[in-house]
Each structure stands twice: as C-alpha cells, then as structure tokens.
Amino acid sequence: MKLLSSSLLAALALSFTALAAQAQDASASMPHADKRAARQQARIASGAANGALTAQETQRLEKRQAAVNQAEANAKADGTVTKQERRHVARMQDRNSRAIHHQKHDAQHGASAPAK
Template sequence: MLSLCGLGGVAAVQAQTAPTQNAASDTQRDANQQQRIEQGLKSGQLSTRQASNLEQREANLDRTEQRDMRNGPMTKAENAQIQRMQNRDSAAIYKDKHDAIKGNPNSASSRRLQADVQRNANQEQRLANGVKSGQLTNREDARMQGRQAHVDHMEHVAGTNNGRVGPREQKRIQHAENRNSKRIYRVKHNAAKR
C-alpha cells in the first residue's frame, strides 16, 4: 500500500518525465516525417518540387519547436500546437504522395534531394535519440531544431527555384549538414544532461 507521500513522489516523477516524453516524441515524429519524404522521392511518388515544398513545412515546424523549447519544457498549449502542425504536415505528405504528380527517382536532381532528405532524417533521429537518452537538454534540442530548420529551408529554396537541385546547391546543403552533424555530436557529449 502506498502512502500519500509515495503518491506525491509518483506524481512528481510523472510531471518531470512528461515534457521529456513530449520533446522525444515530437523529435521522433520529425525524423519519421523526414523519412516519409525521402521514401516518396525514392519511389517517385514525390517530385523534387513537392518534396522541396514539404521541406519548407518541416522548416516551419522546426522553428516553432525551437521557439517553444528555448525556455524549457513546452506548455500543454505549445505541445498541442506542435501536434496540430505535425498532423497537417503528415496529411500534406500523404496528399502529395498520392496525387497524380510523379517524380523521376532516377534523375540526378531527385537523387541529390533524396540524399539530403535522408541526411535530415538521420540528423533528426540523432536528436530524438539524444532527447530520449537525456544527452540533450530542451535548450540544446531547441538550438539544433533551429539549425535543422535552416537546412530544411535551404532544401526548399534549392528545389523550388527551377524544380531541380543542382550540384552547387547540394554542396551548400551538405556543408550546412556537416556543421550540424558536428554540433549535434558536441552537444550530445557535453556535460549538460536533461
């Protein structure tokens, strides 16, 4: 039989883990949605332009997460807003993957964007793992989400200017991803813990 003090301790633990679970599930969902975009490019269900537009939606989501997590755990209202945005983005991915517009997954442009989006998915997964393990604080995750938003926006611009991603554009995107990768490593291995 638990004493009232024991129940209060359980409630305190639950209150502390809820923001961590929200941040972890939000970041994991970001990784999953990036993976869905990349799969759509690989299968030809998404054109380069469609995937680029979806990347802009992901950039907006990452910026919102950055803003909401910057000062600590997200409030219920902030988390609800993130969930709504993720639901809308998920629906947009589904809609674009199932419309009449098809892409050429073997084109050089599509292969470049596939590689970039796959790298995004990998970076988001690294962030999700860091949040789950406690290696990343909310503030660190927020900072990294902002950096991911920058890369998502670069992919959007590259793919929507003329409907294709050129080698120079990919090189700039890869350079930004390399910087982000190093930053993720540093913040996951610093002394700060969740």
C-alpha cells in the same frame, strides 16, 4: 556536529538543485514530437527516392517540416514546453502528415517514377 549538519545541508541543497534541473530538462523535452518529425522526414525522403514526389513537392514538404522543427525549437527555447505549445506542434505535424500523404498519392510523379 556542526560540520555534519552543514555538510548534510549542502548535500541536500545540491540534490534539490539536481532534481530541479532534471525536472526542467524533462519539461523541455518533446521526445514524441522529435520521433514523429524524424518519421515524417523519412516519409518525405522515401517519396522523393521512389518518385512519388516531384522535386517541387519535396521542396515544399521539406520547408513545411522545417517550420515544424523551428516551432518545436521555439517551444523548447525557454526551458519549459507548455500544453499549448505541445498542441500547436502536434497540430502542425498532423497537417504536414496529411500533406505528405496527399502529395505522395496524387497523380504527379517525380523523375524516377516508373512509367505506366
């Protein structure tokens, strides 16, 4: 009986530990932000490829996106992403999205842009 109860307690403790680890992993993940960063990176790459962005614009936008990625990594570093950290990263991504749109649709064109 003692063996059964002690093994049951050990299994219960192990399952609580596993659940706590899962909860911590879930709170430190930002899948929406990760996907959004990937989409914005693709927008920058397509703008550079089709000539909508100059080399300097591309470099500047890449640097801004790297700052967002760093802010996201800093938010995840302690294992918990707070509501404020999520909001901060989302606002940075909002600003970068507007900057990407603005730079892709301005009058400047890169080297591979079609001549008009």
